[in-house]
Amino acid sequence: MNLDEAVxxxxxxxxxxxxxxxxxVVRELLDLAxxxxxxxxxxxxxxxxxxxxxxxxxxxxxxxxxxPTEKLAFKADFLKDAPVIIVVCVDRxxxxxxxxxxxxxxxxxxxxxxxxxxxxxxxxSAYRAGEEGIDGEFRELLGIxxxxxxxxxxxxxxxxxxxxxxxxxxxxxxxxLETFSE
Amino acid sequence: MNLDEAVxxxxxxxxxxxxxxxxxVVRELLDLAxxxxxxxxxxxxxxxxxxxxxxxxxxxxxxxxxxPTEKLAFKADFLKDAPVIIVVCVDRxxxxxxxxxxxxxxxxxxxxxxxxxxxxxxxxSAYRAGEEGIDGEFRELLGIxxxxxxxxxxxxxxxxxxxxxxxxxxxxxxxxLETFSE
Numbered sequence: 001m002n003l004d005e006a007v008x009x010x011x012x013x014x015x016x017x018x019x020x021x022x023x024x025v026v027r028e029l030l031d032l033a034x035x036x037x038x039x040x041x042x043x044x045x046x047x048x049x050x051x052x053x054x055x056x057x058x059x060x061x062x063x064x065x066x067x068p069t070e071k072l073a074f075k076a077d078f079l080k081d082a083p084v085i086i087v088v089c090v091d092r093x094x095x096x097x098x099x100x101x102x103x104x105x106x107x108x109x110x111x112x113x114x115x116x117x118x119x120x121x122x123x124x125s126a127y128r129a130g131e132e133g134i135d136g137e138f139r140e141l142l143g144i145x146x147x148x149x150x151x152x153x154x155x156x157x158x159x160x161x162x163x164x165x166x167x168x169x170x171x172x173x174x175x176x177l178e179t180f181s182e
Numbered sequence: 183m184n185l186d187e188a189v190x191x192x193x194x195x196x197x198x199x200x201x202x203x204x205x206x207v208v209r210e211l212l213d214l215a216x217x218x219x220x221x222x223x224x225x226x227x228x229x230x231x232x233x234x235x236x237x238x239x240x241x242x243x244x245x246x247x248x249x250p251t252e253k254l255a256f257k258a259d260f261l262k263d264a265p266v267i268i269v270v271c272v273d274r275x276x277x278x279x280x281x282x283x284x285x286x287x288x289x290x291x292x293x294x295x296x297x298x299x300x301x302x303x304x305x306x307s308a309y310r311a312g313e314e315g316i317d318g319e320f321r322e323l324l325g326i327x328x329x330x331x332x333x334x335x336x337x338x339x340x341x342x343x344x345x346x347x348x349x350x351x352x353x354x355x356x357x358x359l360e361t362f363s364e
């Protein structure tokens with residue numbers, strides 16, 4: 001798929017068909033994700049591919065337990081119906097204090113590459129600054145060691161919803177030249 | 183350009199031809215960038231497009247002044263020769279505590295869309311956690327108000343270098359199934 005088409009067509013998808021996502025496709029996504037830029041070319045990514053129902057169920061429980069009040073409209077229950085969840089972690093010994101940046105760059109690649117293959121997904125965070133509870137519970141569930149940070153988790157599946165058009169903030173309102181303007 | 187080709191071909195480019203990047207192309211990049219996912223669809227991005235030599239010169243001075251020792255091999259001097267620099271900021275009132283995530287997602291889109299149009303760029307940060315000096319100096323230089331955070335700056339131009347092939351960490355070393363494995 002053309003890059004512009006992928007960007008224009010990708011939407012956040014939270015409902016999935018009961019159709020497996022082949023291992024070969026997941027592998028393609030991860031192979032592309034590791035081509036993202038990384039600080040000092042450290043390539044610090046560690047990916048966890050989750051398909052087991054019991055682990056998904058526990059992820060839902062942890063996400064909902066720590067969901068901020070203002071985001072309660074987006075409960076995490078749908079994650080249990082995602083055929084696969086990719087957790088993007090970062091090895092701090094190779095990420096030069098840019099754990100979030102490195103993980104998110106790979107996450108953006110996964111979302112676009114997934115869409116280009118007919119898959120849908122949604123960007124979700126696997127940590128919350130200042131909230132050690134969620135961090136600790138994910139680490140225990142997924143066996144993530146202290147030197148590695150879970151940053152994002154991306155559920156993927158063949159879409160079972162077609163979101164309507166998105167209202168975009170007008171470009172002229174968000175672009176300024178040379179210096180910031182209101 | 184095909185999405186996979188864009189991902190496979192994109193490299194970090196720090197040398198640029200003396201050839202202007204048309205406004206129309208910059209606008210295309212920003213139009214695509216604002217299609218990135220954002221927390222609660224807040225679309226919190228604010229983009230600053232910089233072309234003036236004097237502003238670039240001051241950006242170089244600030245970046246070099248606060249460059250961490252371990253990154254001194256990548257001095258920021260090349261920024262002054264970039265025809266255009268896009269600074270991606272985030273309005274905190276619309277970003278739900280995910281300033282970095284929202285900015286980086288848009289940044290990844292800019293880098294891929296730039297490559298697909300024959301441009302080269304490199305991901306750079308516009309802040310450093312715990313370092314108020316760099317944050318304050320960028321805010322003053324670019325007139326960025328307190329409620330808006332500068333997160334990344336992406337210099338762009340037509341490439342005047344062709345990086346050699348990149349050594350990638352083997353995929354099997356960085357992928358694990360269900361739980362983390364060393």
